[in-house]
Amino acid sequence: MYQPVIGLEIHVELKTKTKMFCGCLNDPDEKHPNINVCPICLAHPGTLPTINKKAVEAVLKLGLALNSQIPEVSKFDRKNYFYPDLPKGYQISQYDQPLVLEGELNNIRLRRIHLEEDTASLIHGEKGESLVDFNRAGIPLMELVTEPVIKSGEQAVEFAKELQLILRYLEISDADMERGQMRIEANISVSKNSELGTKVEVKNLNSFRSVKEAIDYEIKRQEQALEKGGKIKHETRGWDENGRKTEHQRAKEEAHDYRYFPEPDLPPMDFSKSDFVDFKELEISIPELPAQKRERFIKEFSLKSEQAEILIEDKNLAQYFEDSVSELLTEIPGNDKNKNIQLLFNYLASDIKGMANEAGITMKDLKITPENFADLVTLIIKGEISSRLAKDILKEMNSTGLDPRQIIKEKGLSQISDEEVIQKAIKEAVEENPVAAGDYKKGKQNALQFLIGQTMKKLKGQANPGILRKLFEDYLSR
Numbered sequence: 310m311y312q313p314v315i316g317l318e319i320h321v322e323l324k325t326k327t328k329m330f331c332g333c334l335n336d337p338d339e340k341h342p343n344i345n346v347c348p349i350c351l352a353h354p355g356t357l358p359t360i361n362k363k364a365v366e367a368v369l370k371l372g373l374a375l376n377s378q379i380p381e382v383s384k385f386d387r388k389n390y391f392y393p394d395l396p397k398g399y400q401i402s403q404y405d406q407p408l409v410l411e412g413e414l415n416n417i418r419l420r421r422i423h424l425e426e427d428t429a430s431l432i433h434g435e436k437g438e439s440l441v442d443f444n445r446a447g448i449p450l451m452e453l454v455t456e457p458v459i460k461s462g463e464q465a466v467e468f469a470k471e472l473q474l475i476l477r478y479l480e481i482s483d484a485d486m487e488r489g490q491m492r493i494e495a496n497i498s499v500s501k502n503s504e505l506g507t508k509v510e511v512k513n514l515n516s517f518r519s520v521k522e523a524i525d526y527e528i529k530r531q532e533q534a535l536e537k538g539g540k541i542k543h544e545t546r547g548w549d550e551n552g553r554k555t556e557h558q559r560a561k562e563e564a565h566d567y568r569y570f571p572e573p574d575l576p577p578m579d580f581s582k583s584d585f586v587d588f589k590e591l592e593i594s595i596p597e598l599p600a601q602k603r604e605r606f607i608k609e610f611s612l613k614s615e616q617a618e619i620l621i622e623d624k625n626l627a628q629y630f631e632d633s634v635s636e637l638l639t640e641i642p643g644n645d646k647n648k649n650i651q652l653l654f655n656y657l658a659s660d661i662k663g664m665a666n667e668a669g670i671t672m673k674d675l676k677i678t679p680e681n682f683a684d685l686v687t688l689i690i691k692g693e694i695s696s697r698l699a700k701d702i703l704k705e706m707n708s709t710g711l712d713p714r715q716i717i718k719e720k721g722l723s724q725i726s727d728e729e730v731i732q733k734a735i736k737e738a739v740e741e742n743p744v745a746a747g748d749y750k751k752g753k754q755n756a757l758q759f760l761i762g763q764t765m766k767k768l769k770g771q772a773n774p775g776i777l778r779k780l781f782e783d784y785l786s787r
């Protein structure tokens with residue numbers, strides 16, 4: 310049996326205000342080409358780079374979050390190659406003294422994380438022409454490299470997803486794969502013994518799904534080639550998304566092909582001497598990470614792990630949940646804590662989240678505050694409003710930002726608790742549905758549910774559900 314081994318190289322565009330070595334805006338949304346450019350990122354002769362401290366701090370912050378080592382000294386190097394998307398003819402990168410060494414994520418050992426600059430974007434036209442947009446040239450690009458210890462495509466995807474989440478929690482990148490903010494390359498080999506086999510590097514992976522499929526495909530391809538007595542070529546292959554296969558791109562280049570040497574225009578960064586970076590501040594700026602939050606949510610709020618996952622996936626949603634739960638628990642302390650939290654969760658995961666999605670905004674920008682949301686859930690739990698009325702009130706809260714009591718008052722939505730009114734509707738419903746009424750008397754609980762529904766309809770969903778139910782049971786047991 311062949312054992313597959315995978316190592317990942319993941320590039321991430323950092324969400325800094327400005328570019329890596331000049332003052333140009335780092336704006337991934339800029340549609341007009343060649344707007345965010347200057348003599349430095351266009352490589353005019355005589356210009357000099359300066360280090361963007363925020364980008365350095367972002368990488369160090371990630372290193373701290375992943376329990377990595379931060380070497381005392383780190384430096385930039387020139388990686389030389391010729392391509393039209395690289396105006397200087399070299400990329401400023403890091404070779405033998407990266408910012409971050411080792412560390413771990415999801416039980417996968419990391420080798421290093423370094424900082425470099427992104428290239429320009431090439432746009433290939435229909436008539437065979439190629440255009441260059443330098444807006445992206447010089448955007449801070451981080452590269453994380455794992456050790457070759459991953460065992461499957463699935464494990465690789467889990468790793469990459471967790472990294473994406475952490476990058477978002479740390480607010481150092483949106484790490485959106487579709488937008489090219491996170492780019493994954495997979496190195497894959499198979500072997501029958503403890504020695505590593507010859508690896509193949511696979512590029513062109515534009516989604517998590519492609520990462521998994523490409524790795525699975527490549528493992529099979531290599532196994533079959535070796536079974537037939539063939540050899541694995543050390544090469545770079547590309548994932549063909551339509552054909553669902555990898556295909557040869559080029560022979561793998563070696564480090565010496567790049568003629569790396571220390572960047573003479575930038576001083577090495579000595580973290581021991583200078584006050585270049587305040588590590589205490591950095592530590593403080595690291596929020597609770599997804600793994601801890603996941604575990605805490607399950608324990609503290611008795612959530613199922615799938616429920617916790619829905620919240621964890623979006624830091625703002627998780628925060629919203631916690632804020633509204635804490636409000637709810639001050640309004641309704643007591644025994645039904647977990648039941649009440651479940652009710653709140655359900656409204657949050659479906660209605661509230663849906664409203665934010667529909668509006669294309671984050672939970673932070675939602676007009677419904679966690680306090681007002683908790684108030685609404687409180688009203689439902691106390692039986693002061695029905696779930697049907699709750700939905701209408703939520704809609705109103707979403708457009709006005711008002712609290713639920715205000716809306717109930719202003720819209721005259723107040724619940725019908727008037728027993729006489731309810732009694733009358735019950736009487737009508739029973740008369741219109743004699744079969745159901747008979748079924749209930751024979752002991753069928755469904756029939757009661759049906760009749761309550763019919764009555765609620767007559768009252769436009771505004772009857773106090775507690776009172777309605779009680780009166781119904783009284784009425785039918787007469």
Ligand code: ADP
Nearest residue numbers: 314315316317455456457496497498505506508
């Ligand atoms: P290169 O010098 O060819 O770029 P590196 O040693 O720098 O290779 O490793 C690059 C990536 O490839 C790392 O993620 C590493 O874990 C992975 N890797 C190295 N050797 C193997 C192998 N035999 N099989 C699978 N992955 C490997």
Ligand code: ZN
Nearest residue numbers: 331333347350
């Ligand atoms: Zn510039």
Ligand code: MG
Nearest residue numbers: 318454563564
């Ligand atoms: Mg390498």
